[in-house]
Amino acid sequence: MSRGAQMKSFVRVLILVQVAAALLAGGPVAAELSMGYYGMTCPFAEYIVRNVVSEALAKDPTLAAGLLRLHFHDCFVQGCDASVLLDSTDGNTAEKDAPANLSLRGFEVMDAVKEALEAWCPGVVSCADALALAARDAVFMARGPYYGVPLGRRDGTRSVASDTFLALPPPLKNLTLLIQIFDNVGLDVHDLVALSGGHTLGVAHCASFKDRLQADAETLDSSLAKSLGSACGGGDSGTTAPFDRTSTRFDGVYYKELTSRRGLLSSDQTLFESPETKEIVSMFAMYPDYFFYSFQQGMYKMGQINLKEGDEGEIRKTCRVINDSS
């Protein structure tokens, strides 16, 4: 057997062992979440979400990236409670209007998802669950892995822009800070590298990779530097560049790009440049199945960050406003 084939079967065995261990341990489902949560109260909840997401992505496949990022930005700030979906009010600037969130997309899809859920089962399915499902479906429809989403999250009533400041990672070369921010919500270094693979989808604006073109240029492939430089040179703040060559397809190309020093953000490239994470990037670049498996595990954990307990929170009627907003 060739070395490549040996390595492939080693990774397969590794994945099987990890899956078996997770199954035997029952999986780290938070006490209040369960797979069949809406079985009696809204049995078609998952189908309803999938239908609306699939219609939206048929019109605009780039929205898969938007939905995945919405779920990430929801969970890292105040936990997975749909706080990112709340609109600002007269006296309050909400999370979505914080600088790090201004390019979030997919809010209209979530409005449509919630409207459909309310039509079938009013007051039952939380916006936080709907967003977790929509992100999962978006990943799958972009040809990524499918994973089960335990349900039963409740919606938060607080959404404050300044809560995002320390909770969301900046797109810079500081690996220690990235590790710290993930650790703050119970995610480890492996999760950091696997979940950064979310950047297999979507685009970033020039402002987000300015640092990469300047302070971080010595680790940037020269032809990419040239094309990014000329794309952003015009000073149009709306200009974007894709994270990888296949930005509407969920695959392992993002990691391959990192190994060729073609990462778009400094925070992406640093994963390959730092000894602590380089091996993981190389493994994911070589074995997309291993990336898919690690991404599933990471999303499963991310979807359970700081959940509301017991009667805390509510089931919002519309995702943009809290129920008692009068």
Ligand code: HEM
């Ligand atoms: C590791 C730390 C991370 C940093 C520093 C980071 C930062 C960013 C930045 C700056 C953008 C582009 C914003 C813009 O210019 O419009 C972006 C886009 C994106 N991020 Fe991340 N991100 C991180 C982790 C993640 C994770 C964990 C996920 C999902 C699991 C994710 C999913 C996405 C997606 C899908 C996009 C593209 C959105 C679109 O096309 O609308 N990111 N991220």
